[in-house]
Amino acid sequence: MTLPTANGAVQAWRAQVARLQKAWADMPAPQRFVTVFLSVMVVGGAVLRVQGLAWPNWFTFDEEPFVKNAHSYALAIADNNDHPPFGKLLIAVGMLLFGYNSLGWRYVPLVFGLQTVCLAYWLGRVVFKDRRAGFMAAAFVAADGFFISYSRSGLLDGMMISFMLWGMVAALSARTWKGVLAAGALIGFSTSVKWSGVMTVIPAALGILLWRRVSIFAILWLGVVPIVHTLIWMGALRLTGKPSDVVSTWKVIVGLYKHHLDLGHYKNELTSPWYGWPILMHPVVIKLSTSGLKSRYSSSIGNLLLWFTTTLLVVVFPIATVVVAVRTRLERYWLSFLDARTTRGALLMLLGWFSFMAPWLATRSTRGNYTFSHYYLPCYSFLLVMLAGLCSHLERKHGKLIAGYIGVAFLVSLFYAPVWGEFPMSVAAAHARLWFPNWRP
Amino acid sequence: MNAFPDEPAAAPEIATADSPPAAVAEAEAEPKAVAETAQPGVPEDSPPRNLLLYTVFGFLCIGVAVWLIFAFTGYKDKYSQQTEGWHLGGTKMLEITIIREDKKNLACASDRDFSGVRCGYRANGQPVGTPEGDAHILQPFNTVKNELFLAAGLWQAPALKEPLPKERFTVVCNYHVVGVLKAVSLRWSLTGSFGPVEQSVAVGTLSDCVIPQ
Numbered sequence: 001m002t003l004p005t006a007n008g009a010v011q012a013w014r015a016q017v018a019r020l021q022k023a024w025a026d027m028p029a030p031q032r033f034v035t036v037f038l039s040v041m042v043v044g045g046a047v048l049r050v051q052g053l054a055w056p057n058w059f060t061f062d063e064e065p066f067v068k069n070a071h072s073y074a075l076a077i078a079d080n081n082d083h084p085p086f087g088k089l090l091i092a093v094g095m096l097l098f099g100y101n102s103l104g105w106r107y108v109p110l111v112f113g114l115q116t117v118c119l120a121y122w123l124g125r126v127v128f129k130d131r132r133a134g135f136m137a138a139a140f141v142a143a144d145g146f147f148i149s150y151s152r153s154g155l156l157d158g159m160m161i162s163f164m165l166w167g168m169v170a171a172l173s174a175r176t177w178k179g180v181l182a183a184g185a186l187i188g189f190s191t192s193v194k195w196s197g198v199m200t201v202i203p204a205a206l207g208i209l210l211w212r213r214v215s216i217f218a219i220l221w222l223g224v225v226p227i228v229h230t231l232i233w234m235g236a237l238r239l240t241g242k243p244s245d246v247v248s249t250w251k252v253i254v255g256l257y258k259h260h261l262d263l264g265h266y267k268n269e270l271t272s273p274w275y276g277w278p279i280l281m282h283p284v285v286i287k288l289s290t291s292g293l294k295s296r297y298s299s300s301i302g303n304l305l306l307w308f309t310t311t312l313l314v315v316v317f318p319i320a321t322v323v324v325a326v327r328t329r330l331e332r333y334w335l336s337f338l339d340a341r342t343t344r345g346a347l348l349m350l351l352g353w354f355s356f357m358a359p360w361l362a363t364r365s366t367r368g369n370y371t372f373s374h375y376y377l378p379c380y381s382f383l384l385v386m387l388a389g390l391c392s393h394l395e396r397k398h399g400k401l402i403a404g405y406i407g408v409a410f411l412v413s414l415f416y417a418p419v420w421g422e423f424p425m426s427v428a429a430a431h432a433r434l435w436f437p438n439w440r441p
Numbered sequence: 442m443n444a445f446p447d448e449p450a451a452a453p454e455i456a457t458a459d460s461p462p463a464a465v466a467e468a469e470a471e472p473k474a475v476a477e478t479a480q481p482g483v484p485e486d487s488p489p490r491n492l493l494l495y496t497v498f499g500f501l502c503i504g505v506a507v508w509l510i511f512a513f514t515g516y517k518d519k520y521s522q523q524t525e526g527w528h529l530g531g532t533k534m535l536e537i538t539i540i541r542e543d544k545k546n547l548a549c550a551s552d553r554d555f556s557g558v559r560c561g562y563r564a565n566g567q568p569v570g571t572p573e574g575d576a577h578i579l580q581p582f583n584t585v586k587n588e589l590f591l592a593a594g595l596w597q598a599p600a601l602k603e604p605l606p607k608e609r610f611t612v613v614c615n616y617h618v619v620g621v622l623k624a625v626s627l628r629w630s631l632t633g634s635f636g637p638v639e640q641s642v643a644v645g646t647l648s649d650c651v652i653p654q
Binding site for chain 2: 050056057058097098103107110111114115118119122125126129130131166169170173175179182289290291292293294427
């Protein structure tokens with residue numbers, strides 16, 4: 001392996017710029033509009049995440065238990081939170097850098113929130129083998145309030161989905177068993193932030209089987225997930241002076257699992273049932289602060305156009321696929337609309353969506369309605385990548401249609417940016433965006 | 442044989458010593474599967490070989506870039522939490538969250554007197570004179586950080602003489618701490634009853650109040 005020289009790096013950079021210039025020159029006008037919209041969405045999404053991050057400088061939503069336990073790790077005090085330790089250990093890193101303050105506890109989730117945009121690009125590109133699909137996926141994730149609000153808070157979900165996407169990218173781009181092992185480790189990290197991260201194993205394993213870049217037996221390396229999870233947990237217990245052998249760790253994990261199953265007895269006005277998530281029944285305002293006559297909102301409401309398009313796809317796409325599979329004479333109509341590669345990628349993303357919905361369907365008997373809209377965050381990330389793949393494919397034949405669609409999505413993001421990025425605004429202006437009482441704090 | 446035309450080195454890497462022979466056979470069979478799925482005329486774009494390294498490197502770059510932004514803009518000093526305590530005799534700037542009805546809603550009950558500053562009700566619930574409009578009568582408030590304290594003089598501030606908004610708003614004031622009440626009862630609505638609080642509550646006066654614009 002040789003290190004690149006400065007001259008080589010400059011040449012590579014020039015070649016890349018030349019490639020982009022040529023691509024721009026070759027683009028028809030609608031695609032150019034789409035490119036501009038997507039670029040502004042990516043840059044704007046990054047700015048929305050970073051600006052005013054540390055305000056308010058007190059705990060909002062669920063930050064308090066996570067941050068206090070993150071702080072406990074630094075003081076070698078036992079963690080009493082009901083999630084695995086890794087997310088809190090990561091939050092603690094930010095607090096070591098910036099101190100025990102709101103910037104300290106929101107720094108690491110922000111970095112993961114920005115990384116999620118990059119990973120959405122890679123996942124879109126890997127799944128659909130198309131840079132444009134990756135670009136669209138990154139823009140959709142960047143300019144969506146669901147992801148923005150979790151990037152701006154000291155919460156676990158943003159980090160969990162970042163590792164989830166990372167694990168998916170690693171699995172689908174793996175060329176040797178080592179790649180699959182890396183994917184397993186990343187999914188293990190995701191699981192160690194929140195248990196639901198383990199569901200990534202399902203789409204990752206199927207993706208490995210479908211992509212066929214490595215031996216089918218290589219998926220066995222995904223078995224490293226529970227090992228990584230247990231090791232992280234053992235390390236966290238050791239850090240706080242608790243018994244950290246395998247048996248003691250297992251007892252802690254089982255105890256927490258039983259506690260989670262029992263959560264159905266609890267009441268919380270922010271809960272929403274699983275069937276309410278795809279229809280935005282109760283998005284939560286993650287951060288709210290009032291100063292003077294103005295308030296700042298960071299709502300987890302998504303981009304309405306993208307959200308309801310993905311919900312429609314969840315219903316229509318599987319039905320259409322089954323119909324085409326049964327009535328094979330319809331296949332040529334389908335293939336004139338979507339090719340097999342895009343269909344395969346979209347179905348894999350749908351499987352990802354279902355994998356993360358399944359735990360909440362399965363545990364409904366014990367947890368009742370004690371579920372929250374942010375459980376839909378990983379599901380939605382799969383759907384946005386799927387939508388990006390479909391848009392990118394359709395853009396080749398229906399450029400104007402897709403330009404119009406993404407233009408409207410861009411305008412929706414522009415309209416909602418103030419309630420995603422905590423811009424000071426009157427209550428009336430906020431209510432003009434958060435239409436229903438369930439959408440408001 | 443390579444399934445992905447722009448990745449000449451991919452196939453040999455599959456056939457490592459760690460891969461069973463079946464893997465090679467699968468890798469050999471791969472081009473057919475891909476040829477079936479690809480649409481004619483649509484270029485196939487496979488990810489770079491070291492994608493995982495790219496993503497890790499990108500992650501580190503993001504972390505460092507964000508850290509540099511915050512470091513160079515003095516962001517921490519501008520926004521980070523003020524950690525100074527509440528000192529007897531000290532003055533602290535507070536941001537208080539209120540609604541205009543709080544003028545009548547909020548009250549406290551205690552027999553203690555702090556140099557003329559006292560609650561509007563005695564410990565037995567009997568009112569002391571006419572509390573409304575008296576700059577020496579204490580009321581309970583919360584800061585935007587949800588810190589409870591007792592203060593007098595808020596509603597006499599010139600900034601609160603103007604018509605007040607219907608919605609919840611905040612006021613920034615200088616709070617001069619004159620004492621601490623250990624046993625005090627609070628009332629949060631006009632028709633509500635007094636309930637004891639278990640914590641010690643700071644007592645003081647508010648001055649120089651402004652509504653942040």
